[in-house]
Amino acid sequence: MAIDEQENEPKTSLGRLTRRSFLSHVGAATAATAIAPLASSSASAEGAPTEAASTKIPGTVPITLRVNGQSHAVQIDPRATLLDTLRETLHLTGTKKGCDHGQCGACTVHLNERRINSCLALAVMQQNAEIITIEGIGGLETLHPMQDAFVEHDGFQCGYCTSGQIMSAVAMVKEPWGKTDADVREAMSGNICRCGAYPNIVAAVQAVRRMS
Template sequence: MTTSRRQFFGQAAAVSAGVAMASPAVEAIAAAGPPGGAGLVEVAFKVNGERRKLSIDPRVTLLDALRERLQLTGTKKGCDRGQCGACTVHVDDRRVLSCLTLAATLQGKEVTTIEGIADGDELHPVQRAFIDHDGFQCGFCTSGQIMSAVKIVEEPAVRTDDQIREAMSGNICRCGAYPNILEAIKQAKGGER
């Protein structure tokens, strides 16, 4: 028996509606976590200079802890597989992909997110350069791009355009703002505007 296109889409709509109706229940169960807090671990670390302590499931990523537990939503969840760089943050002054980093491994460490690089109302030089050179379009990858660029600007061995491109290769911009990002990084490194 063959299925018509109309029947196929009708069945797909019914399945989608069933999933959508079940989603709130699934989310409530997931939010509740393990019964009685069993299996949770305590982890204390600094985030943007502020000491934070969390009781979390050991499988929680740093990305999810930042966004869902600490409400620091500047770090974006792009691919959730370590391939796009949108979730880049600094841990102990090194750039890391927060979607691949377990929060439970951060005991005593220092995390810096996009919310923590400005000095009050004064933007970080990399943030200012991204604005000056329009180094973003949709903006989804921008926080990860900036967090990577901050470390590249501090790296004296990265000087040429090709070296900057190579150092930034882990950060994908689906809009293709790469020429502007390159110019922003060069400005922040002290190159020509």
């Protein structure tokens, strides 16, 4: 006596399970899984931000930096240097990263009217300081006299060290150095130019010093 194949097929709460019904259920489950995140993100966009979006990065601290006359509230790693915070967090990329060891001067900025290597300063320690970067001393329409002098005297070639050179030179003019070219070279010795534009840099600095 022949056995009906359908009688041997397993049954579920949805009825008799066939190959067609199994594939149908799997397809419906897959579609639901794919659509659920989209529906969730759509609801989040219309309502309050999701918890993940509002969660702060573990290990960071809130600080406020005053840069170029503006206050910036940021969340940073407490180990972050002022250089990296300026470039990566505030997106002020005029300050360049050269050696990252305080030896080339490409990262020179002004901190409370004094020039420093920003790669050697922790950002978290500068909350009450007035920080000036190359973006803060002049723009395309109103160049700082030192920027004008660097252009006039060809005080740069590749330009990578130029922002640090200019920031150091602006500070140096206000410092008690002698009047000779040798004095300028000594005062600017912390700023390295791989292209070797030193004679033109000295000429630019001296031109500004004669104006003041």
